[in-house]
Amino acid sequence: MGNSRDRGGRGAGRPSPRSEPSSEWSSALSTADRGPLRLGTRKSLMAMTQSRLVADALTERTGHAVELVGVTTEGDVSKALLAQIGGTGVFVNALRDTLLAGEVDFAVHSLKDLPTGPAEGIALAATPVRDDPRDALCGPCKLADLPRGARVGTGSPRRVAQLRAMRPDLDVVAIRGNADTRLRKVADGELDAVVLAHAGLRRIGRLDAVAEVFDPDQMLPAPGQGALALECATGRDDLRALLGTVDDPMTRACVTAERTVLAVLEGGCSAPVGTYAAEVEEELHLTATVAAFDGSRQIRLSASGHPDDAERLGRDLAHRLLAQGADQLMGERD
Numbered sequence: 001m002g003n004s005r006d007r008g009g010r011g012a013g014r015p016s017p018r019s020e021p022s023s024e025w026s027s028a029l030s031t032a033d034r035g036p037l038r039l040g041t042r043k044s045l046m047a048m049t050q051s052r053l054v055a056d057a058l059t060e061r062t063g064h065a066v067e068l069v070g071v072t073t074e075g076d077v078s079k080a081l082l083a084q085i086g087g088t089g090v091f092v093n094a095l096r097d098t099l100l101a102g103e104v105d106f107a108v109h110s111l112k113d114l115p116t117g118p119a120e121g122i123a124l125a126a127t128p129v130r131d132d133p134r135d136a137l138c139g140p141c142k143l144a145d146l147p148r149g150a151r152v153g154t155g156s157p158r159r160v161a162q163l164r165a166m167r168p169d170l171d172v173v174a175i176r177g178n179a180d181t182r183l184r185k186v187a188d189g190e191l192d193a194v195v196l197a198h199a200g201l202r203r204i205g206r207l208d209a210v211a212e213v214f215d216p217d218q219m220l221p222a223p224g225q226g227a228l229a230l231e232c233a234t235g236r237d238d239l240r241a242l243l244g245t246v247d248d249p250m251t252r253a254c255v256t257a258e259r260t261v262l263a264v265l266e267g268g269c270s271a272p273v274g275t276y277a278a279e280v281e282e283e284l285h286l287t288a289t290v291a292a293f294d295g296s297r298q299i300r301l302s303a304s305g306h307p308d309d310a311e312r313l314g315r316d317l318a319h320r321l322l323a324q325g326a327d328q329l330m331g332e333r334d
């Protein structure tokens with residue numbers, strides 16, 4: 001597939017700089033005994049930052065050194081291709097290929113970029129504690145203070161629909177590109193504001209650009225937004241316990257509920273579906289919305305249940321959304 005891989009970072013080709021003997025983990029780990037764990041990551045600043053955080057957390061908990069291996073994905077190479085193939089999975093497939101080829105031990109993804117369907121030979125090994133899942137408005141002022149007809153950029157139908165529902169007068173403009181590119185359009189005056197994920201802005205050190213963080217009551221985030229996913233090949237039982245040291249079960253329950261809603265609604269990352277699950281008094285509280293692209297109508301429902309029933313909670317809520325006409329709102333489906 002023409003992926004290029006850069007052996008970067010510390011430890012490449014040298015003896016492992018493992019700080020502790022870490023007998024507990026290394027005894028079970030065939031590959032890591034021979035050197036640092038190889039972490040496959042996209043090469044963007046956001047991806048490298050979040051991968052470095054995961055690497056450091058793993059090293060702290062297990063004593064294993066972790067080496068970042070940058071992989072170029074189709075989504076990074078071609079914006080045209082991204083539009084053409086619709087986005088689903090483009091950032092993910094190249095990383096999964098390197099896992100299956102045994103070129104890296106595990107990969108770190110933004111969880112919201114993962115397609116909801118299972119991937120053959122790939123296991124979700126850990127979901128670390130989630131960062132802030134909310135969306136943020138980046139511009140000169142809060143949404144309510146933007147002038148009538150202000151130009152607000154976003155690439156996501158979910159954000160478009162919810163923005164239009166709050167401010168039907170705005171000129172919502174479709175944009176692509178990484179967060180830095182989008183922020184530059186505001187700085188250059190091409191746009192009045194853009195909407196981006198708070199978690200991503202934090203990771204690239206651009207929280208200074210945030211004018212307002214949307215409460216989930218105003219704008220429900222994308223399923224899995226703000227969370228990370230560690231994947232490894234299904235055969236790597238030696239790795240599962242080690243990677244599991246950075247897993248957060250409540251994050252996993254929340255994103256399971258959110259992504260099940262999306263899966264049942266058969267929406268990809270381009271569907272106008274917003275969700276938010278969180279722990280409330282030891283229960284999992286899930287809210288989901290499906291919104292018409294023009295913002296004219298929204299269906300929004302909530303449910304609570306035990307975190308162990310996250311999948312059922314998501315499935316039941318999705319079926320209630322469908323019973324209220326969600327698929328009409330999502331577009332022309334027969």
Ligand SMILES: NCc1[nH]cc(CCC(=O)O)c1CC(=O)O
Nearest residue numbers: 110112196197199200225226227
């Ligand atoms: N689709 C790109 C993408 N994938 C993950 C994030 C943000 C960070 C996250 O949700 O973990 C972003 C950028 C954005 O939506 O602003």
